[in-house]
Amino acid sequence: MDYLPLFFKLTQQNVLLVGGGNVALRKARLLCRAGATVTVISHQVCDELQNLLDAHAGISIVGEYHASLLEGKALVIAATDDNSLNERIHYDAVQHNIPINVVDNPALCTFVFPAIVDRSPVVIGISSGGSAPVLARLLRARLETWIPKSYGNLASIASSFREQVKKRFQSVNQRRVFWESVLQGQIAEKIFSGRTEEASKLLQEKLDRSDPEHSAGEVYLIGGGPGDPELLTFKALRLMQQADVVLYDALVSADVLDLCRRDADLIFVGKKRDNHAVPQEGINDLLVRHAQQGKRVVRLKGGDPFIFGRGGEELETLKAHNIPFQVVPGITAASACSTYAGIPLTHRHYAQSVRFVTGQLKNRTSDLNFEELVHPNQTVVFYMGLHTLPQLSSKLIEHGKPGDTPAAIVSRGTSSDQKVLTGTLATLPGLQEKAKLEAPALIIVGEVVTLHDNLSWFGDEVLAQNLIPETASKT
Template identity: 55%
Template structure:
């Protein structure tokens, strides 16, 4: 280990920054955020540092570096574009025993700046010892997904309760177990969701009850997006990895399901035409029953849970039963599939509005506002429309849409198996039949489809053995 990881306490401490350019401005920002009193020595300041000086965040001493600039300083950074000046700063600082950093020259550094994940008061830092700052930033980006911004709020809340918890649980082991349950349970989730008053009441209640386990668990209603795991939100990934139980539907791809905890219980509740693994009322009750067993339940739904996902019905039941829950939005199929197929849903030359509708047949009919769907300069996106494609095509044309209106079918959008077929409103039924299109498929109707050839950017990867992007996860 070439460098010892450490954190400097710089609040109200004098710090010297030599250099006035863009790199120096970035270092000044870090020092100021840490509470340092920063003096900048440079003949001239760049625009960023000039703004900081005008705002009173840093003090500027015009001129070149002299050793006397180090008097009283606790920490020094050299960030000029002159190697000789940087070396002179480093040598003078070392002679006085002052920690010094020279940007882009770790040989002259007695400390280095890591890539920082700032969730104050929680701070995480990643460093490659100066070997590859780009790699450090990449690792920091990955850690960002595991350390949501709400950790700062949680840490401040826990700090307020350290004394009462120590008094309530004098045994160190018992106290550790209590804190572990709090950090992994509903108190933390309420803090992450910004519900601080509720989180405080919950923590107070937990301390008063003197127990390390909740009687009732909670439910996470999470949108899994259209299929590509990279489109998951940070919060979705975190909840997926901490849930005790996973209740998932047909549109959740296998790679996304594999991101949940391997030891979690799994319940498949997918729906297909005339084949519902579990009726919706049964799904609602299952979530309630699992939560009442004290479990953290992940309800994983393809796309977004509130766009044709019946998520509202599920949380309505949870609310009636007094079950804690939170909702994590996902990228809906319309947004994901349109983007990955190179079809913008709106474009000022073709469409100024967009409508999402369900194409699901009920008793062989589609009860839709057809006159509104054929409005000009509009894109219409049909979810679940394969079975009803002949009806959709016939009704749109009957209500005034030109048979030659461009249309596209996006099968298994955003996945390596994505397939995009284009045609017209009139040719859609034949296209579905001849190409043997299968669910999940999204239908996009409108002049924006004309842009598909020009804007087609996504080239699905070759199917890899063992990787399954199936509609039956």
């Protein structure tokens, strides 16, 4: 470790900043945010820096640097392009035992500025010791997206209750358990949702119960997307990593499931054609039972939970048992798979509307309104229709859809073994008999399918043409 990470309290502390340009301005902004009183010495001070100093009771001096300026200073920053001057400032600061930072010159620094993620009062610093500042900034950018800004509010409410918690729980371990349940549970989620007053009330109620082991359970209904873990939302990932129990479907990919909290109990409740591991009523009962035990339960579904996912039925059960829940939407398969196949669902030259339809027919018959599905200038996407493709195709043609309408099957969309089979409404069932693409798969019907050859971008097209004959292709 080249540098020990430390946080300076600079409120009303005097800091010397040598330099008056844009680099000095960036450092001055940080110093002023930390509450420091900044003195700038330079031959010329840019207007924006001068305005900043005026707004924060800072001082600007036009002239030459001299060692006497170090008197009474807590920190020194040299932001000049004069190497000899920077070396002199470094020497003087070391002689006075004052921490010194020379911008872009780690050899002359006794401290460095980290890349900062500011969620005040929570502040995170990332440093490469000056060896790779761009990498530190890239890491900061990642953390900025992973850590909601509302974490600052969470820290503030925790601070306001700190003394009460300390009085209520005598042991450090009791306090630790209590705060873990607060900072990762329902109270935190209310803060993240902007319901600060509700969170404060709930925290007070929890504290009054004086039972750090007790916590109200909650269910997170999460859309896991089509399979590619990078398509998860940030909120989905955060809640998945808090789960005590995860109930997951067959359509949830292994890569997505692997992002759940490592020590969570994983329960498979998936349904496949003619094989339901757990009936829907059993899933509902599991959600209720685990939540009533005070656990954080993730109900993880492929795609989006409100699009042919029966998420609404599960929430009705939770509501009937007064169990709190949240819903995190996911990228539905129609959107993701068509995108990865290079098939826009809408296009001003081909389709001005799109319909999502379940192709899972009861008793191999259908009560779909096919007259609505054969309208021109629209795209129809069938979920769960691979095994009823011949019936769907014949019914659409019977109700007036031209047999030469372009159509496609996207199998295992967004995954590394995604395959796309293209043809027409009349030929697609026969092509599928040869290709035998596997579920999960979507059927897309409409003129937009013709764009696949030109817009396909995901995968090895040349290899695909060798794998699947005739009009089939793999992306």
